[in-house]
Amino acid sequence: MKYKIKKTVLVFLTAVMLFGCSKPDDYKKYLDGGDILYSGKLDSVKINPGNNRVQLTGLLKADPKINRIKILWNDQKDSIEYSVNMNTDSRKFSQIFNVEEGVRSFLVYTFDAEGNRSIAVNAVGRVYGPRYAASLTNRVIGSATQANGETAIDWLTIDPSAGPFATEIRYNSTTGLKTVRVPIASERTVLNDLAGTASTISTRTLYLPTKSSIDTFYTEFVQVGVLKDVTAQYMLNTRIPFTASVKGDRWGIPTGWTTNDAVRNFRQAAGVFYGGVDAWFGGPQLAMEAGWSADNMVTITDGKIYQSPVLPAGLYTFEMDIPDCTAGGDFYTVAADGDGIPNTGNIASSLAYAKTNAPGTHKITFTLSTEKKVSLGFVGNVPNKGAGDGTFWRISQVRLKYLPKTN
Incomplete structure (x- = not known):
């Protein structure tokens, strides 16, 4: 009995040594049916995605018996094969082939001339196509x-x-x-x-x-x-330094712009009033201002500064830069049909308008179906708050941009 136990242990240790020194699949050589031979598998397999196709790359082992590679996917329903000549071909394998869109799992085998194949190499990749393109x-x-x-x-x-x-x-x-x-x-x-x-x-x-x-x-x-910037084509006197048809030390009346009596609230002399252009604070620039005085620069109600060009059909953007103003004031930029702009109480009758009572660049847009005269400008209510206080806004530049009407 003692001898049988020793013999069994010896057989077991011998088997452990044999399998411990072998590759993981070498045990298959000892199965019934004789030796099973394998060709060298493809290493470092990568899948690079494309449009309803992929590029599969890998490294061929230095096995001179390898003569083809087979790639299977779609539960092995689809496959493709490539011939390999280990004497002349690069060991860097790379092929592009068509595959339907989606996440795909690939099995890769190498074969030798006798039909012996390698252990399967699995690779997963995503293929892109019409669904991706539509997104x-x-x-x-x-x-x-x-x-x-x-x-x-x-x-x-x-x-x-x-x-x-x-x-x-x-x-x-x-x-x-x-x-x-x-x-x-x-x-x-x-x-x-x-x-x-x-x-x-x-x-x-x-x-x-x-x-x-x-x-x-x-x-x-x-x-x-x-x-198209058509400011110079349809408007006059549109940026600092704004010119004035008449002017005093600070205030003037802007050239090329229509101003109403309300805007001209600075008494230059007895019976002489200016307004619309302010030469101070980095000017001359378009401006309305009231206050800071108990007996001059009275409250402006529906003060207006505008031009009235004839414009062709198309889409327009009217822009203005406001460097400074009384925050929250009752000031509007307006585009209106015809010769003149509405009062603030009727502002909704305009082609386009926006309350522009904060510093920055502002714009309004409007569309003309036919050529017509359009008035572009500003209307506002600027209260005089008494000596030491007032309300104001200033404009440093205006721009008119045009997109022709297309049929």
């Missing part, structure tokens, strides 16, 4: 304005999670149709060669779903109108 959005332009030979495009931010990396702009340049690409991080793009007759540009956004993607996805081109 992509074009980067939005906040504004595109042409002035002084330059077209400034201001971009809105875009969600980076889907992989946008650039935007292409296609436009008619001074030398013909042109396409430029700008990084997605750009906040402003300036074109120096947009044709003077061009009223639109087209843009599309480029996406890489992952950094290793082998294909770029594109949104459809979207056409965007380019506003």
Whole structure:
């Protein structure tokens, strides 16, 4: 009995030593049916996604017997094979093949000439396609304005999670149709060669779903109108230093602008009143002001400063820069039909208006279906609060921008 126990222990230890010094699959050699031979498997397998296709890469082991590679997916219902010549081919394996969109699991085998295959290598990757492409959005332009030979495009931010990396702009340049690409991080793009007759540009956004993607996805081109700065064409005396037809030491009456009696509230001399242009505080600039005096610069009620150009059909933006004003005042920027602007109590009858009673750049927009006269300007109520106090606003520049009407 003691001898049998020793013999059993010896057999067990011998088996442990044999299997301990062997590869994990070597035990299969000792199964019934004789030896099982394996070709060298593909190492370092990676899946790089594309548009209804993938790139599979890996490293071939230095096994001269390998002569083909087989890749299976879709529960092994789909497959593709590639011939390999270990004498001439690179050990770096790389192939691109078509696969339907979705998350896919791949099995990769190598084979030798006798049909012996390697141990399976599993790799998982995502394939992109129409569903992903349909979810992509074009980067939005906040504004595109042409002035002084330059077209400034201001971009809105875009969600980076889907992989946008650039935007292409296609436009008619001074030398013909042109396409430029700008990084997605750009906040402003300036074109120096947009044709003077061009009223639109087209843009599309480029996406890489992952950094290793082998294909770029594109949104459809979207056409965007380019506003033309037509201030000089339709308006006069539009920025610092504003000129005055008559002026005193500080106040004057602006050239090219219509002002009503309410605006001209500064008594320059007996029976002589100025207002509308203020030469102080970095001026001369357009202004209305009342107060700081008990006997001069009386309250302004529905004071008006405006111009009345004849404008062609199209979309317009009227902008103004306010460097300083009494916060919360009753001041409006207005665009109105015809020759004149309404009182504040009837402001809703305007083509467009906005309460512009805070420092900064403000704008209103309006559309004309036909050519017509339009009055552009300002109306406000500016109270005199007595000696030592008052109300005011100032305008340092105005701009008129135009997008032609398209059929």
